């Protein structure tokens with residue numbers, strides 16, 4: 549079954565079809581309808597979703613999520629920082645920037661074998677994706693890039709999805725990563741085009757979009773999202789989501805991070821994100837991009853169990869798994885096992901194995 553726009557559509561009970569219109573009241577319905585994947589969302593429509601009464605927003609998001617992901621399966625993705633700190637960029641949120649007093653450099657760059665040992669351990673603990681980070685403005689050629697390719701090949705041989713986040717790249721680097729079997733490249737837009745100048749001055753929004761285009765061009769799936777809690781307005785949040793939701797196709801993976809306000813960064817004094825704001829962001833992303841993996845990313849240590857379960861109900865279908873993100877903390881494996889059990893959701897690896 550296809551829609552007029554040629555996108556696949558999935559039949560759903562019409563009670564769920566209200567997810568398609570942010571302005572229609574939530575009422576009982578009758579006949580069958582479908583989740584249509586749209587790429588023409590306006591900022592006003594998205595803001596209206598973000599500001600819906602929470603119960604209505606959740607209801608709509610759940611309707612989409614139930615259809616796109618029957619069973620509420622969750623992907624567990626483990627993260628490892630291969631090259632930490634000393635980064636030339638000035639991203640105001642990031643402890644790895646050499647511009648900030650929190651610069652965490654000092655750890656040696658990891659070599660191939662220890663990285664693959666960590667990937668194996670992550671797989672044995674139940675992870676389904678392994679994400680590797682380099683604190684670089686752009687990928688460096690030569691030995692470091694050859695090592696990155698070997699890591700990607702090794703992670704894939706372990707039967708895991710492989711994701712890399714390492715800044716900007718060239719067409720040729722994207723192609724070589726694709727040949728090595730890279731599943732996804734993470735490159736976030738971070739915030740709205742309008743708020744961006746308050747957060748980063750060393751790289752433009754346009755450069756980010758061009759990097760994403762190169763990733764797409766090489767046939768690698770796109771992992772692209774942002775951060776809330778950086779002083780942005782609701783219109784900015786809608787604007788970030790609009791850039792993502794008007795991409796064709798949508799990014800396959802959309803990480804939603806809550807700022808981890810690290811001492812020594814310019815954003816260290818930002819107040820913590822209200823967990824319900826994160827729930828709203830996740831729910832809206834789910835409605836806008838029904839088939840994307842919406843990742844509940846940084847900031848989970850600031851959420852209690854119930855808030856995290858609300859995010860799962862809102863449509864998050866992936867979490868970072870393991871007790872560190874890149875340089876900051878994350879709930880440990882035992883806590884996450886308990887979380888998934890309490891929520892009654894299953895991790896993908898358990899379904900696939």
Ligand code: SAM
Pocket residue numbers: 641642643644681682683684685713714715734735736738773774775805806807808809810846847874
């Ligand atoms: N250097 C590469 C780049 O910028 O694309 C890769 C690493 S970078 C740390 C990956 C992403 O982590 C950033 O784009 C940002 O969205 C997120 N991030 C970094 N520091 C964060 C923080 N303190 N709180 C929340 N998210 C953060």
Ligand code: DTB
Pocket residue numbers: 627643679681713734736773774803804805808845846873874875876877
């Ligand atoms: C993403 O959007 N969040 C992850 C992953 N992609 C690479 C990274 C979060 C980093 C949080 C700060 C830190 O640990 O350094």
Ligand code: SF4
Pocket residue numbers: 635636637638639642643644645682683684685715
């Ligand atoms: Fe560098 Fe990435 Fe941190 Fe920006 S987010 S300072 S590019 S490591």
